[in-house]
Amino acid sequence: MRVTTTLSLAAMLIAATVTAATPTDAPRITTEKATITATVVASGLDHPWGIAILPDGRMLITERSGRMRIFEQNGKPSKAITGLPKVDARDQGGLLDVAIDPDFARNGLVYWSYAEAGPGGNSTAVARGRLNAKKAKLDNVQVIFSQKPKVASTLHFGSRLVFDRTGALFITLGERFDYTIREKAQTLDSDIGKVVRITPAGDIPNGNPFTTRPGALPEIWSLGHRNAQAAALNPNTGDLWVIEHGPLGGDEINIAKAGLNFGWPVVSFGKNYDGTPVGTGLTEAPGMTQPIYQWTPVIAPSGMIFHSGRAFPGWKGNLFVGGLKTRVLVRLELSGNTVVKEERILGELGARIRDVAEGADGHLWIITDDANGKLVRVKPAT
Template sequence: MKKSLLAASVAALLLSQLGMAATQLDSEKYPIQIEKVTDGLSHPWGMAVMPDGGLLVTERSGNLRIISTSGQVSDPIKGLPAVRAYGQGGLLDVQLDPDFASNQWVYFSFSEPLNDGKESSTAVARAKLNGDSLSELEIIFRANPKLDSPYHFGSRLVFDRQGNLFITLGDRGSRRQDAQTLDTHHGKVVRISKNGDIPKDNPYINQDNALDEIWSLGHRNMQGAALHPQTGELWTHEHGPQGGDEINIARATKNYGWPVITYGEEYGGGKIGTTSQDGLEQPLYYWVPSIAPSGMMFYSGKLFDNWQGNLLVGSLKFSQLVRLELDGDKVIHEERMDIGQRVRDVEQGPDGTLYLLTDQPDGQLLKLTPAK
């Protein structure tokens, strides 16, 4: 084992043994200090940075909380809609309006129940955040059809440069073929306006057999998405089955192949389709075996200046933060840093600090800075 990998493994062991007291992790370019900001979070899933540097954090169990810069955790924010928290569903991603400082709009995705909670689908709501409560709540998107399935809800929320909202959606597990059709939202990236209207330049708005919200198709379960800081294009990653996690640039009308093409296989073995086919997009990058990616961002801060422009991805399966160096649209180097806990989301603070959410019943918010 290389010295750097050994050091990372030892650091990860220390993290788990010390209950996340501040400790140091040696990466390729920096010694990194990891501090526990707070714990006691119930499977935290998504976070958004507030204007004062605090974080708005979702718990998959159905709570939305504010965590201050000092680590103080608020009581649950009042006024959320009904959430069906089961399996992979619950309260999922959260995003602030680009004009949040003046309008207070908050957007969040969740598994919305139907028929006495027996069925659900990914929905997106917006509401105004006033202190410890939400007001003017409205559902601006509902994925159709709703199913009795606890799997593959997606979903990340990303505003584009025009102020429209991208929503990433999973195939719901039992309906994988839906990812190849244009009459359901399953396995799609969709794009709506801030109030839920359809942008006039959406690619399928004038196609009778397609849902107007659809942007791209052929996805399995996208739990990471970020806007490229130079090109403004939407980059996504998605879970493969057993292997075949993918990074893609989600472009209008493009078909990313699931389940016709994949580099993964059925759980327990067994072929799924093939690895390539004319007319279907190849992934920009993929992992075999699967790392179970979740959360993704382009780093732009000054604290880790040698990481600027790098893509940072959380790994659930291997409890890592994965750093990818890019040359244009190509991944030219990968580094894996052992965190010791399942990493659900990654976000950058105003000063360049990195924040990680860990996916567990006693979930934690971790703070990463260069060690002095």
């Protein structure tokens, strides 16, 4: 099915209550005068989760049930790629993010995250393999990381994959939505509620902050995260930005620098789902880093990019974030590390936006999280 709609950004603006990390600094919601075209190029995807654009413009897309396929820009899919390990596809678990190696043109390596079953339950794992696109096959597949410990939960896998400028791989990891386990987001003896950083082969790279700390897992980069399902490298600074789900309120944008503690579950801008306070009931504490921005009510963030400005020059450097609960694409204007304006677009699609990517021409590609998920191309109206 192919459906094209031209949407005025003014028409797509959704009124929302937005609160900055400092509540008195809420940015204005603005409306652009430009128009965009959103075209559904493929449908029938089974809860698509991650999208990675190949050098030739085709796209690798994961579906939570365990299928990875290559999509042409016209929406035509390949057959399912073979060679992936078995995934634990229950609730929020399954086949999750996908990324290509920075040197993909030479080595053909693809990386993906998934829920891996094992003794004690399951956890987020990352594997890599060499893509044979002609045969829709991954060769020489190896698991390069498994979150420790495994937990009897089907929730909060985190799971975005981002390469830094040195070629090391960041992996965001959830705290598994277990009240007896989530406290481990504050300890260094597990990967619960962490961002970790490994080499492409799964070793420990130079620069990790806790490699000499007794009892600490050397892969840990930052801690105190809840469930980060959005992550991207800031092209100006090289810093990793992550956006994590809050509970009842308190979705957070954090700049995940080495060794920082972002507070979960000691402090939060949200409440537990039963309405009780999280941890101390406070929003800040000594030694814990404040978010640069937060949403209450939540948007349920998933997927993010910094836009190059190639297709939308007026949006150069803007942050685009998928919204699951709000069913919008969120556009944030930045001044350095400060969010100064927010706009919510593509609301007329009425879809949970799971991930967003940018093609070589600057057009945006989004996937929608549904049993009949869609691949949508977003470009300037002509």
